[in-house]
Amino acid sequence: xxxxxxxxxxxxxxxxxxxxxxxxxxxxxxxxxxxxxxxxxxxxxxxxxxxxxxxxxxxxxxxxxxxxxxxxxxxxxxxxxxxxxxxxxxxxxxxxxxxxxxxxxxxxxxxxxxxxxxxxxxxxxxxxxxxxxxxxxxxxxxx
Amino acid sequence: xxxxxxxxxxxxxxxxxxxxxxxxxxxxxxxxxxxxxxxxxxxxxxxxxxxxxxxxxxxxxxxxxxxxxxxxxxxxxxxxxxxxxxxxxxxxxxxxxxxxxxxxxxxxxxxxxxxxxxxxxxxxxxxxxxxxxxxxxxxxxxxxxxxxxxxxxxxxxxxxxxxxxxxxxxxxxxxxxxxxxxxxxxxxxxxxxxxxxxxxxxxxxxxxxxxxxxxxxxxxxxxxxxxxxxxxxxxxxxxxxxxxxxxxxxxxxxxxxxxxxxxxxxxxxxxxxxxxxxxxxxxxxxxxxxxxxxxxxxxxxxxxxxxxxxxxxxxxxxxxxxxxxxxxxxxxxxxxxxxxxxxxxxxxxxxxxxxxxxxxxxxxxxxxxxxxxx
Numbered sequence: 001x002x003x004x005x006x007x008x009x010x011x012x013x014x015x016x017x018x019x020x021x022x023x024x025x026x027x028x029x030x031x032x033x034x035x036x037x038x039x040x041x042x043x044x045x046x047x048x049x050x051x052x053x054x055x056x057x058x059x060x061x062x063x064x065x066x067x068x069x070x071x072x073x074x075x076x077x078x079x080x081x082x083x084x085x086x087x088x089x090x091x092x093x094x095x096x097x098x099x100x101x102x103x104x105x106x107x108x109x110x111x112x113x114x115x116x117x118x119x120x121x122x123x124x125x126x127x128x129x130x131x132x133x134x135x136x137x138x139x140x141x142x143x
Numbered sequence: 144x145x146x147x148x149x150x151x152x153x154x155x156x157x158x159x160x161x162x163x164x165x166x167x168x169x170x171x172x173x174x175x176x177x178x179x180x181x182x183x184x185x186x187x188x189x190x191x192x193x194x195x196x197x198x199x200x201x202x203x204x205x206x207x208x209x210x211x212x213x214x215x216x217x218x219x220x221x222x223x224x225x226x227x228x229x230x231x232x233x234x235x236x237x238x239x240x241x242x243x244x245x246x247x248x249x250x251x252x253x254x255x256x257x258x259x260x261x262x263x264x265x266x267x268x269x270x271x272x273x274x275x276x277x278x279x280x281x282x283x284x285x286x287x288x289x290x291x292x293x294x295x296x297x298x299x300x301x302x303x304x305x306x307x308x309x310x311x312x313x314x315x316x317x318x319x320x321x322x323x324x325x326x327x328x329x330x331x332x333x334x335x336x337x338x339x340x341x342x343x344x345x346x347x348x349x350x351x352x353x354x355x356x357x358x359x360x361x362x363x364x365x366x367x368x369x370x371x372x373x374x375x376x377x378x379x380x381x382x383x384x385x386x387x388x389x390x391x392x393x394x395x396x397x398x399x400x401x402x403x404x405x406x407x408x409x410x411x412x413x414x415x416x417x418x419x420x421x422x423x424x425x426x427x428x429x430x431x432x433x434x435x436x437x438x439x440x441x442x443x444x445x446x447x448x449x450x451x452x453x454x455x456x457x458x459x460x461x462x463x464x465x466x467x468x469x470x471x472x473x474x475x476x477x478x479x480x481x482x483x484x485x486x487x488x489x490x491x492x493x494x495x496x497x498x499x500x501x502x503x504x505x506x507x508x509x510x511x512x513x514x515x516x517x
Contacts, residue, residue: 014187015189015390022384022385039380042376043374043377046375046376050343056345061348064350067354067357068357071357097268100265101206107206111204111214
């Protein structure tokens, strides 16, 4: 069925709801102007927070603590799984990753083979072209 | 109950089940980006589906680790000199081949260029220890060699985008052989002008070592949270425009394609990230010519290839001030800056691309490329 044959998409409740939301927040409407003002105010306030030294210091400290806790937890979990001779999550991920890479490499090998065949074909053609010239008797030879 | 009523009822129930399943799936993976939560509603209301990723026909030429080298052959090749795209490690390369009719790669192939693009793939454990030296002297250099081999050319145009531009500049500084032209699109060079990103990555409150040591590769939620915090309100309110234009399937599908790409970051290789943040954002060594890769300094004065510096005037990721000093740092005699009234992504995916941006860039490259005629 082509695009022109397709019946128009039904205007359901969802479409009407989304359109109403769009209309109410459009800067041309009264509610939209209010919304735009609120949006600008919130943007300014958030910018002030995210650029403040206090926020940067606090978030930096929290992040560092979180990362260090993760380093300790990972090392504990992997150590425990290894002692139980069970595959760790990172080992399973590595295996999945290697399978994906093998798939990509097979695809690339196909293209690379085409390049090689192309080069061989070119070389073969050049050899064919030069072969008759070598066997032609040199009639102009004075001897 | 008539057959049509049954059919409508069945369609309604199926639709609701699909919608619920999609939203439940989004909540299960809990990304920061609003795209997976809102997409099912917009798709259902507009009756559109996601377009395919990178629709321009291409083949995989080479692969190493998670990296793939893709070839987009020209329908009618006119230029001997191929183009090799080096994309950023943060998002996926397919923004360069965004949608049919709105694709930089498709545009260049139609102009007769043999185009290649590096897809960095999804870094796994093997990429955790990848260094800048492996990246430039290993992966990019091999991609350059394969591009020259397959295209049967002696030199190429290296086209870097965003952080890919920084990598392309660093590569050309260390390995200038084979690089005939260089295009640096929205490329950060002076990292002290990076606005919020420079502030947030400052060494006084951002401990990049503990992040890389904890995760290996930098996970996508960490990268996503940074972009979200740069414009948290607009990240949500821009969806209101799609509500207003829900009857316009072209607008909706383009919007969804753009949001899908934006919500598809990949983990950042850990050691590369560590040096990138320390040398570029925290100490600005790249701009000063003091960043070292494999013991060698990245000195942009060694670059002599023809250089086009492409700046997006409304860029809020690689601010114009970050790219502007480039021409003064290289030794190229043929160098030029072109500015376009678009945003960072607009250079590759906006409606102005096919009419304003790409013909101008394509003409610059064509004038400096070898033609196919003997």
